[in-house]
Amino acid sequence: MSPHLRRLATKELTINMGPQHPATHGVLRLVLDLDGEKVIKCTPYVGYLHRGTEKLGENRTYPMVLPLTDRLDYVSSMANNIGYCVAVERLLGVSVPERAKFIRTIMAELTRIANHIVWLATHALDIGAMTVFLYSMREREKILELYEMACGARLTVTYPRIGGVRCDINQEFIDACTAFINEFPSHVEEYERLIDQNRIWLVRTKGIGVISAEEAINWGLTGPTLRGSGVPYDVRKCAPYDAYDQIDFDIPLGTNCDVYDRYRCRMEEFRQSVRIIRQCLEKLPGGLVLNPDAPGYDMAAGPRKKPAPPAPPPAAGAAPSEAPAAPAGPQFEDLYVATEVPKGELGFYFVSDGTGKPYRMHVRAPSFVHASVLPRLCEGGLVADVIANIGTIDIVLGECDR
């Protein structure tokens, strides 16, 4: 090639999308190599919201870590709290009263609705449907009011506790919650009327970001992002926690593995969540909401409180071996417990040395795993599809960067 021709040759345009960009859902940064409008290469960079949650956890007792988990996925803080509590209860062998289990399930499902509302709002806004954003935020407000009624906080709630929940719910909450779940399905229909049959919405979402079931599993996708590809994996069904084993519900699945099917999955989850809450409210038992033997803040650096007789919990991958007499030196044991948060499988992995603080805490954040699949989804598509793909994997960078 002559030097003149070489000067005329085209080259890719590298643009930096984020960390300050209106559509990257926080501080995600993507470096895109573009050939015109086509994405040749997409590289996600994370870490702009890193706060060292895992390391901070090592210096706090188990109950003191709880408020940190609110700040992981701040859109669905209640679900993180519950995930953490379930994990620590398995580790410490703390039992949960039945009433608390049902309250937590109600709260988890309300959070799922609130989270999917934010997802729908931002996803639609990114694709240009501005009105859906404001319509759905109206319903999220009602859920936040329910939180406020139950515990006084709206966003970072810290309502569940290790061994139950902080305070009981009253009749006023139950009435308000019933009223909400009675009217909410009609609002879901309203959102669907706006975009479900909209030609522009269909051409923007159908056949975009296709990922087969096998690939989705290999990439470690979970939650509705995985179920959109037709894989019936849901921690609530596979390893039930709280009251999910006493509740009847379905897992919506997609067939075409694209952005539209993941959208449909989440829209169906709205209805399933309403169904779960309704059953929980009907079956809500009486009794305590917090195990009186649950550990307090003062568990400090001393030996971890352990109930004397009960058998080790069943779901633990490596069950703690109960040595009759504690030998000298730290006793290490580890445990991974996963829960189904709205974004996918949120796992807490603990290494315990027998004291009241975790020796090592790791958070398996669905947003982090999902962010890694972006290059697979975006490469070969157009710039506008990048936006649709960021929306469809439903990431929150607070959780991704931890």
Place this chain on the structure above:
Amino acid sequence: MNPSPYNFTWPFSPPDNIVLVIAIILGKILVMVAAAMLHVAYCTWFERKIIGHMQVRIGPNRVGPFGLLQPIADGIKLFFKEDVIPRPGVGSTKFRIVFKVAPLLVLFATLSSLAVVPVFEAFYIANINIGLLYILALSAVSTYGIIMAGWASDSKYAFLGSLRSSAQLISYEVAMGLSLVGVMMLAGSLNFIDIVKAQQTSWHGMYLIPQFLGYFVFMVSALAETNRAPFDLPEAESELVAGYFVEYSGMRFALFFLGEYIAMIVMSCVAVLCFWGGWGLPPVLYKVVPALNDLPQSVKTFIEAVVFLCKVYSHLFLYYWIRATLPRYRYDQLMRIGWTVLIPLALVNIVITALVKYFF
């Protein structure tokens, strides 16, 4: 008669009181520009209120009663903002002057197209016989402003936005020009006053009915031409942040903004003049209510102006309504619609109009 090159006669004779004529024209221009600016200011208020109510919120309501002073507050704010001009990178050949001129060019092109818009039969700045062509030509000129802005900003986002915009404007201009051919054929003129008068010959007084296909193509291309939803790709907030004017701030940004809204108003005026019967009421109304014929001329003119403004604002309402309802197309889908749907439709419309005009 044997015309000789040395015996040239002016095609028109200059009037005796030329100073007065120029003064009147300048006065009209001043009135038109001032009115247009005021309308733009209140179009933004109108848009924010309407979309606000469509989206279960209130819209501006803090500055003045019903937020009526909001546009003025916005104008003052933009006027006092710092005017940031990016310094071209090392080795860059880009000129700052291009950056500065680009918004002026956009505003100039859109404002000048107002010159041929008759508000009622007796009020126009220039009654030229190619009015329609003039507007189409000037809307093409504003593309240059956009390209210049994207190029001189020295920013990749602005560059991508201006590329999208120029491609979009060029392809939709074809569809828009073709969609108006039907109107030209029916009216037999490119002059807006003739077009409006020609529409008065039917009982409904609108070309919307015989030219519904042409109107549809025109409406869609007008949305694309003015970069409005669902074709607002050049400034797609979620993709390109703000598109070609991402680097602009203060008054220069406001000039782009003014240009966009004046372009919307001009497009609405063209739609009203060519398809909605301009300032005229449907002639059937005069038959049903004969008293309308007996009104004094001044009242009639007033009614005409009000009718025209109402029609223009109803058309603007369509813009806002669409913006509140529809998501955004993708770039390739937008181009495909332009070339494979709108242009063939416009051609079909031309053929049908020609056949109907020839045989009936």
